Amino acid sequence: MNFSLKIWRQDGSQGRFEDYEVSDVSADSSFLEMLDQLNDQLTESGGDPVAFDSDCREGVCGTCCLVINGRPHGGRGGTTCQLYMRHFADGETITIEPWRATAFPVVRDLVVDRSAFDRIIQSGGYITVHSGPKPEPNTMPIEPEVAEEALDAASCIGCGACVAACPNGAAMLFTAAKISHLGLLPQGQPERMERVRSMVEKMEDEGFGPCRNYGECEAACPKDISIKFIGRMNRDYLRATMVEPYDRRGKMKPQ
Ligand code: SF4
Ligand code: FES
Incomplete structure (x- = not known):
């Protein structure tokens, strides 16, 4: 050819x-x-x-x-x-x-600097892991539907096609996938509110644009990440910033 x-x-x-x-x-x-x-x-x-x-x-x-x-x-x-x-x-x-x-x-030429994604992850894409013996897995049962959804979000490979496809250059799909795959699981709960706040704010600081629900991100994603994760991230962000303020350790303050 x-x-x-x-x-x-x-x-x-x-x-x-x-x-x-x-x-x-x-x-x-x-x-x-x-x-x-x-x-x-x-x-x-x-x-x-x-x-x-x-x-x-x-x-x-x-x-x-x-x-x-x-x-x-x-x-x-x-x-x-x-x-x-x-x-x-x-x-x-x-x-x-x-x-x-x-x-x-x-x-x-065709090479771009995607380190802004790394800095979003660094701002909150982790969980608390205690040192010491590994816990027995069955002490923390996870419903199959929840595990499946978390795995769907975790399949994001951080390529940035969602940003490239978006008329606003938004990174909402990537950030939502990374927040959701931790926030859906019990291990991700301690930092859940702190994570969503710092990752969303880092995303904005890095110069990514706002979401206008065009849906181009989902259409371009090679891993079929659903835009439903953006809705989930937005709900958590509202909760973290307006409804349930938390302390520095991510612990909910008593209402
Ligand atoms: S296009 Fe899909 S796989 Fe690539 S960074 Fe965006 S959400 Fe992740
Ligand atoms: S070279 Fe690794 S996903 Fe294409």
């Missing part, structure tokens, strides 16, 4: 699209393997290879952040590394861009 590529190149504050041709691509190549092929071609001809991020290449790590033909991850329900060239037409022109969001500045 042969493709024409329009790729965003950036080294510094200004960027531009550049055109490339790549030929003899196997239909079974992944999208990232096609870019590897292009980079081999560029290197052999003395050109500058295109910078892009990847790590696991199996849909787990969330680093392969590309907007393909205007859709984060190509819009086919998985990550960029799980996208195959057979999904494109032979001879097609494919446009490739980095995530576009104020809170994800471009580092180079």
Whole structure:
């Protein structure tokens, strides 16, 4: 298969699209393997290879952040590394861009800085763990429905497609998933109110935009994270800030 590529190149504050041709691509190549092929071609001809991020290449790590033909991850329900060239037409022109969001500045070409997500996690994405012997698991029974819901939220890989898809560059889906997967479980209760307050406030400090219920985040998410978690996060945030103020240890003050 042969493709024409329009790729965003950036080294510094200004960027531009550049055109490339790549030929003899196997239909079974992944999208990232096609870019590897292009980079081999560029290197052999003395050109500058295109910078892009990847790590696991199996849909787990969330680093392969590309907007393909205007859709984060190509819009086919998985990550960029799980996208195959057979999904494109032979001879097609494919446009490739980095995530576009104020809170994800471009580092180079298609690589963006997603460390704002790490700082949101650092602000509250943890639970209290006592040192000492491991407790017997059956002393803390968890209903299967609750465990399933927590696991659904925990499947967020932190890729940032939700932010890239949102017209406001909001990180509500990511933050809600991270808050919910801890807040649904008994182990996450001690810091539940403190967690939601500090993570939501950190999200706003990092420059992510507000949610306007467009739903583009859910549509772009490669892990099918539901926007119902945003509603859950908003309810907890209201409770933490208006209804049930808590002390520094996350303990509810008596009413
Ligand atoms: S909610 Fe979905 S799109 Fe957003 S970071 Fe998590 S996995 Fe990626
Ligand atoms: S490279 Fe890890 S999810 Fe794509």
